[in-house]
Amino acid sequence: MSNIIYIDGQFYSKEDAKISVYDHGLLYGDGIFEGLRIYNGRIFKLEEHIDRLYDSAKSIMLNIPMTWQEMIDAHVETVRRNGLRDGYIRTLVTRGVGNLGIDPRSCSKATLVIIVDKIALYPAELYEKGINVVTVATRRPAVDALTPRVKSLNYLNNVMAKIEVNLAGAQGGIMLNHDGYVTEGTADNIFVIKNGKIVTTPKYVGILEGITRNTIMDMAAEYGHPLLEEALTRHDLFVADEIFFTGSGAEIIPVVKVDGREIGNGKPGPITWQFINGYRQVVNSTGYSVFE
Ligand code: PXG
Numbered sequence: 001m002s003n004i005i006y007i008d009g010q011f012y013s014k015e016d017a018k019i020s021v022y023d024h025g026l027l028y029g030d031g032i033f034e035g036l037r038i039y040n041g042r043i044f045k046l047e048e049h050i051d052r053l054y055d056s057a058k059s060i061m062l063n064i065p066m067t068w069q070e071m072i073d074a075h076v077e078t079v080r081r082n083g084l085r086d087g088y089i090r091t092l093v094t095r096g097v098g099n100l101g102i103d104p105r106s107c108s109k110a111t112l113v114i115i116v117d118k119i120a121l122y123p124a125e126l127y128e129k130g131i132n133v134v135t136v137a138t139r140r141p142a143v144d145a146l147t148p149r150v151k152s153l154n155y156l157n158n159v160m161a162k163i164e165v166n167l168a169g170a171q172g173g174i175m176l177n178h179d180g181y182v183t184e185g186t187a188d189n190i191f192v193i194k195n196g197k198i199v200t201t202p203k204y205v206g207i208l209e210g211i212t213r214n215t216i217m218d219m220a221a222e223y224g225h226p227l228l229e230e231a232l233t234r235h236d237l238f239v240a241d242e243i244f245f246t247g248s249g250a251e252i253i254p255v256v257k258v259d260g261r262e263i264g265n266g267k268p269g270p271i272t273w274q275f276i277n278g279y280r281q282v283v284n285s286t287g288y289s290v291f292e
Contacts, residue, residue: 002014003115007243008079022099023096023234024097025092026113028102030055031062031094031095031110031155031157032056032093033091034049036075037089037145038084038086039086039283039284040283041285041289042084042289043287044287045211046126049091050068050071052151052209053091054068055144055149055153056149056151057093059150060066060152061104062093065112066224067245074112082116084117084289089114092111092114093113095107095108096111097111100142111175119249122250123254125255128250129254131168131256132256133258133259134165134167135175135259136173138157138179140183140207141206148183151261156170172188179205180234181233183206183207184201184207185204185245187249189207189208189246190246191213191246191275192243193241193272194240196226196271198226198227199230199236200217200228200229200281215279238258238259238261241263243256244272252275252279252281254268254272256268268288
């Protein structure tokens with residue numbers, strides 16, 4: 001089955017879905033994106049992702065040329081046309097076509113692309129066994145340089161980190177900020193458990209405010225687990241009982257080794273399992289219905 005891709009109100013086959021080389025999304029990474037999941041014929045946390053998309057747009061002064069409701073409808077229609085009950089949605093809003101200078105004023109209208117496809121997750125066995133991660137030398141940008149709160153099309157910082165992970169032969173990476181505090185994974189948020197207390201990175205250290213992160217925080221409250229947002233160091237990771245990453249793509253993946261130190265007993269722990277199982281229930285029982 002060929003994918004059906006939305007570009008600016010029209011639908012194209014994968015082969016015909018093309019945008020201009022003068023689009024500032026390509027020329028400068030000037031734009032924003034979202035990554036969403038479809039489970040069981042429902043788009044998970046659709047409204048939250050669209051809210052974050054509009055927040056990213058506002059922050060970079062990018063005018064999205066449609067209303068919030070039209071954006072919701074465009075997602076639903078694209079998923080419906082693809083007939084995919086389980087999959088992934090990649091939404092891009094670029095600054096649009098302009099001239100070769102960086103000045104965004106040359107771009108008269110933003111470009112909206114919605115891709116619906118399958119997603120390649122980590123191999124299934126890693127969700128059972130957990131992943132080996134390293135902290136990388138590439139720092140997450142300071143919040144006053146390029147705030148990680150904006151999910152921008154400029155992902156070179158994360159790509160550089162991923163290259164380090166690959167060179168190290170690891171399966172995941174943790175990025176620090178310039179003060180040496182833990183920020184997040186290369187495309188995931190991080191949760192650390194010690195003595196029954198769950199800690200995740202606060203927004204001010206420089207992270208993307210993940211939708212999955214927020215879901216986990218809601219679940220922790222429901223389960224009665226104490227959860228704090230606290231700045232973490234590498235030491236906090238080394239001595240943790242359990243660690244896991246969260247993201248729409250990776251979902252919840254246990255981390256069992258950090259920079260050669262085994263986490264807990266080197267196996268995914270009981271609280272991590274509770275969240276993995278609970279998350280599966282949440283994604284399969286909630287979401288924005290596409291096919292009914
Ligand atoms: N931090 C960063 C830097 C991300 O890119 C997350 C956290 C998790 O956010 P959500 O809202 O998904 O819980 C992300 C998003 C990939 C891929 O190919 C992953 C993301 C984005 C784009 C691609 O694995 N994760």
